[in-house]
Amino acid sequence: MTISDLITMARQNLWRTRLRTMLTLIGVIIGIGALISMVSFGIGLERNITDKFKSNDLFTSLTISTKAFSFKGGPRGRNKPEQKTESAVPLNDSLITVIQKRPEVAIAYPRLTIPVRAALYHDTSETNLGSLPMSMAKYPPYNQLYDGRYFSSDSALEAIVSLDFLRQLGLEVCTKDKLAHYQQTDTALTLALSDTLIGKELSLYSAALKSTSPFAMMGGIENMIGEEETKVKIVGILKEEQFSGPAMREEIILPIATAKKMPSLGFDRISDMISNKNKGNQYASIYVKTKSMDDLGKLKKFLDKQKINYFAVDDGLAEMKKAFLILDSVLGIIGLISLLVAGFGIINTMLMSILERKREIGIMKAVGGKNRDIRMIFFFEAGFIGLVGALGGISLGYGLTRIANLIVNNQYMKNADEFVDMFSFPWWLIGGSVLFSIIISLLAGLYPAIRASSIHPIDALRQTG
Amino acid sequence: MIELVSVNKIYSKGPHQIAASNNISCTIQQGEFVAIVGKSGSGKSTLLNLLAGLDTATSGKILFEGTDISSFNANQYAQHRLNNIGIIFQSFNLIFSKTALENVMLPLIFAGYSTAARKQKAQQALEMVGLGDRMQHKANELSGGEAQRVAIARALVNDPKVLLADEPTGNLDSATTQEILDILLSLKTRGKTIIMITHDQEIAAQVADRILTIKDGLLSE
Numbered sequence: 001m002t003i004s005d006l007i008t009m010a011r012q013n014l015w016r017t018r019l020r021t022m023l024t025l026i027g028v029i030i031g032i033g034a035l036i037s038m039v040s041f042g043i044g045l046e047r048n049i050t051d052k053f054k055s056n057d058l059f060t061s062l063t064i065s066t067k068a069f070s071f072k073g074g075p076r077g078r079n080k081p082e083q084k085t086e087s088a089v090p091l092n093d094s095l096i097t098v099i100q101k102r103p104e105v106a107i108a109y110p111r112l113t114i115p116v117r118a119a120l121y122h123d124t125s126e127t128n129l130g131s132l133p134m135s136m137a138k139y140p141p142y143n144q145l146y147d148g149r150y151f152s153s154d155s156a157l158e159a160i161v162s163l164d165f166l167r168q169l170g171l172e173v174c175t176k177d178k179l180a181h182y183q184q185t186d187t188a189l190t191l192a193l194s195d196t197l198i199g200k201e202l203s204l205y206s207a208a209l210k211s212t213s214p215f216a217m218m219g220g221i222e223n224m225i226g227e228e229e230t231k232v233k234i235v236g237i238l239k240e241e242q243f244s245g246p247a248m249r250e251e252i253i254l255p256i257a258t259a260k261k262m263p264s265l266g267f268d269r270i271s272d273m274i275s276n277k278n279k280g281n282q283y284a285s286i287y288v289k290t291k292s293m294d295d296l297g298k299l300k301k302f303l304d305k306q307k308i309n310y311f312a313v314d315d316g317l318a319e320m321k322k323a324f325l326i327l328d329s330v331l332g333i334i335g336l337i338s339l340l341v342a343g344f345g346i347i348n349t350m351l352m353s354i355l356e357r358k359r360e361i362g363i364m365k366a367v368g369g370k371n372r373d374i375r376m377i378f379f380f381e382a383g384f385i386g387l388v389g390a391l392g393g394i395s396l397g398y399g400l401t402r403i404a405n406l407i408v409n410n411q412y413m414k415n416a417d418e419f420v421d422m423f424s425f426p427w428w429l430i431g432g433s434v435l436f437s438i439i440i441s442l443l444a445g446l447y448p449a450i451r452a453s454s455i456h457p458i459d460a461l462r463q464t465g
Numbered sequence: 466m467i468e469l470v471s472v473n474k475i476y477s478k479g480p481h482q483i484a485a486s487n488n489i490s491c492t493i494q495q496g497e498f499v500a501i502v503g504k505s506g507s508g509k510s511t512l513l514n515l516l517a518g519l520d521t522a523t524s525g526k527i528l529f530e531g532t533d534i535s536s537f538n539a540n541q542y543a544q545h546r547l548n549n550i551g552i553i554f555q556s557f558n559l560i561f562s563k564t565a566l567e568n569v570m571l572p573l574i575f576a577g578y579s580t581a582a583r584k585q586k587a588q589q590a591l592e593m594v595g596l597g598d599r600m601q602h603k604a605n606e607l608s609g610g611e612a613q614r615v616a617i618a619r620a621l622v623n624d625p626k627v628l629l630a631d632e633p634t635g636n637l638d639s640a641t642t643q644e645i646l647d648i649l650l651s652l653k654t655r656g657k658t659i660i661m662i663t664h665d666q667e668i669a670a671q672v673a674d675r676i677l678t679i680k681d682g683l684l685s686e
């Protein structure tokens with residue numbers, strides 16, 4: 001008996017009792033459909049969230065700061081930030097050079113944060129200004145702006161602004177091609193086309209020390225500090241991100257050299273001035289991006305050894321992974337239970353079919369069929385149900401998840417930039433569920449097959465039918 | 466060719482014991498046509514089942530070409546039937562949902578022939594019993610005589626040495642009975658050893674070289 005004989009026989013026998021076969025199959029299809037849609041939801045959720053993190057490079061970046069916070073709180077994830085001691089090494093340009101030279105590091109640059117008052121048209125808004133080097137142009141989210149382009153040089157008088165910042169100025173932004181089916185979310189805002197904003201001049205007013213001379217100091221604080229204007233051109237608009245990285249909290253971003261030159265009144269400078277101790281261009285924090293996720297771990301080890309404080313989001317990743325594993329398991333178990341129920345359906349069907357085909361089993365034995373042959377015939381029928389059920393279940397699961405996607409995207413995410421696929425069907429899930437379905441079916445077919453093969457031929461032939 | 470030595474088959478029903486085969490000893494030569502006659506319940510089918518290896522004797526030896534088959538296991542019996550024995554039943558025992566051709570091909574599937582060889586051999590066997598034009602008919606669309614001829618083709622297809630027939634004409638009218646007997650006689654001329662059960666003395670006398678009578682499990686010439 002060859003495998004193709006067994007397949008042909010299984011097909012014929014199942015087709016002969018097609019109604020019953022269909023009903024049994026429906027059980028398997030629902031079981032696999034439930035399993036696959038549940039698990040694909042779990043995986044999809046995990047993928048969507050980690051992708052968001054990844055697209056912001058949270059897993060390949062960290063921020064070195066003078067004071068460090070740790071996620072490693074008490075049990076049950078009470079991640080209360082806990083203050084550590086101050087970094088042993090001053091955060092200055094020579095540290096940046098050291099870090100930049102490490103093989104695992106892609107980019108390291110100081111984070112300058114300057115509070116400004118920004119004016120566009122006639123509206124102004126108080127906000128924080130950040131800065132980026134040219135080398136960040138190729139990394140997300142800066143490589144895929146909402147509209148416009150990255151800076152032309154480190155010292156260009158240019159700015160990239162966030163959608164949030166424009167909203168603060170009363171502008172709801174939209175690109176030209178999306179205008180047709182745009183639904184305004186907030187009627188208090190004025191709709192503005194993004195390409196009309198690009199090239200517009202933005203005035204930034206920052207506080208600056210007019211003079212540090214003792215004479216000026218005697219005249220009171222208001223004589224010492226004044227506002228200075230810097231004019232920049234908007235060249236790009238940042239996309240909205242649900243999970244923003246440490247480099248992205250600023251609503252206006254300038255090229256790094258331009259930002260360094262901006263008159264400002266940083267805390268460091270005041271404290272320097274008061275303590276009268278020149279630490280030499282110290283920064284509050286340094287942003288470091290590594291070449292890969294593995295490199296981040298290596299860099300962390302290096303920084304730990306150097307007693308340099310840092311903050312990295314991926315500390316929370318392990319916890320998150322564990323939570324997803326639990327979620328996937330729970331969803332998987334629900335699917336599994338329905339598949340087990342289907343397994344009992346298979347056992348029932350097979351036993352029924354043995355009763356009906358008792359005489360046939362006797363005939364096969366009488367003409368020379370061995371017990372193993374009979375066993376294989378029934379085994380293959382069970383496996384066939386498992387395979388067809390799996391394929392049907394995968395189609396069902398896939399169809400259901402597409403419908404769920406459509407409903408969710410149409411009802412709840414009307415203005416989302418792109419279609420959100422809530423589910424994920426990796427190959428291992430599809431292959432795994434086929435394999436799993438066949439295994440469950442074969443297990444379900446095991447007892448009926450053994451029982452069929454152990455029927456005594458004379459008993460079987462005595463059955464009239 | 467076949468030798469039975471003190472074969473007993475005892476069925477126990479509570480305190481009652483029925484000796485369906487009672488100390489049977491006999492020898493059947495190659496190429497012989499042997500008829501076993503006896504009344505209903507005399508133990509004819511029991512004896513045939515023992516020869517076919519469908520059942521095992523309580524005691525005694527059954528030698529097939531010198532090999533003792535009485536201690537065979539189920540697997541060995543199946544192989545024995547596949548190689549050496551063709552069985553024909555009173556009630557035909559065809560698979561109704563399958564065609565004549567498919568029914569005849571069944572033993573060849575277990576024997577491991579290729580699909581093409583199966584088809585060719587089965588067609589030959591069906592032509593030999595005069596059913597070349599009924600091959601694609603479903604078994605339940607055939608008349609009794611036709612069905613029994615399909616069953617004979619199935620018994621022959623593997624080219625066994627021995628044919629065992631349990632009342633092959635029991636369900637057939639006299640004309641059809643004659644057709645079946647003619648086929649069996651023609652098989653004898655081809656060198657098959659045939660053991661046929663019947664309760665009809667006349668039929669036995671017409672076709673058999675030798676008649677064995679069985680009564681209450683006891684066999685006599």
Ligand SMILES: Nc1ncnc2c1ncn2[C@@H]1O[C@H](COP(=O)(O)OP(=O)(O)OP(=O)(O)O)[C@@H](O)[C@H]1O
Binds near residue numbers: 484503
């Ligand atoms: N499985 C069994 N359990 C108990 N008794 C049995 C069994 N099979 C057969 N017998 C008994 O053995 C005896 C012989 O039965 P067997 O079937 O061989 O008779 P037979 O000669 O073939 O009869 P018939 O002409 O009616 O077919 C009978 O008395 C029958 O009741």
Ligand SMILES: [Mg+2]
Binds near residue numbers: 509510511631
């Ligand atoms: Mg009988």
